Amino acid sequence: MIKAVLFDLDGTLLPMDQEEFVKVYLKLLAAYLAPLGYDPARLVEAVWEGVGAMVRNDGRCRNEERFWQVFADKFGEERLKDRPKIEEFYRTDFQKARVSCGFNPESAETVRRIRNAGYRTILATNPVFPAAATENRIRWAGLEPSDFEFYTTYENINFCKPNLDYYREILRLRGLAAEECLMAGNDAGEDMIAEELGIHVFLVTDCLINGKQKDISRYPKGGLTDLLRHLYL
DSSP: OOOEEEEOOBTTTBOBOHHHHHHHHHHHHHHHHGGGTOOHHHHHHHHHHHHHHHHTOOSSSOHHHHHHHHHHHHHOGGGGGGHHHHHHHTTTGGGGGGGGBOOOTHHHHHHHHHHHTTOEEEEOOOSOSOHHHHHHHHHHTTOOGGGSSEEOOTTSOSOOTTOHHHHHHHHHHHTOOGGGEEEEESBTTTTGGGGGGTOEEEEEOTTOBOTTOOOOTTSOEEOHHHHHHHTTO
């Protein structure tokens, strides 16, 4: 019996073209840090290297620690003094990246109907951002962080999608069995892989990502309204 619904965020609850969002976000970050002397190209390169390190994280440290290790390797330990300023960006100018995202009023309605039906709701967004950025993106989708009992950020988890250990860690942290959960997401690779653990899945197709051209015919799929029907709500 399903007890908890795990939601992806970007492209699932928050409509977006991921490439466009990343382009806008990184441009804003580079502009924000330019007064500190960061070359935009080197900064963007460092961010991508940090994301790659988090995706490859083997669980021996939080994703947050992996990112800042890469940053220090790239720019030198002394540049860690800029970390508070960089983290401030996610509370301030990062908000401007909202223009690159869409809005679906069904997102908040779907999550709240599922909660009101007695299901536990967890936000299983790839944890490559600090909490401030994730909380802002939750609000861009018309929701509040409190709509979820747990949401993954780079501070609170040691793995990333598509590593199955990412899903295993959520299950462990929330005291859930795989068969008690359903993962709803728009990425045929990163989200649907949860099925390999015995987690039920639902592919949200509004902003579908299927980079490896995976056969998706066997997955229950559709929009958020279809997800509610899938859960008999």
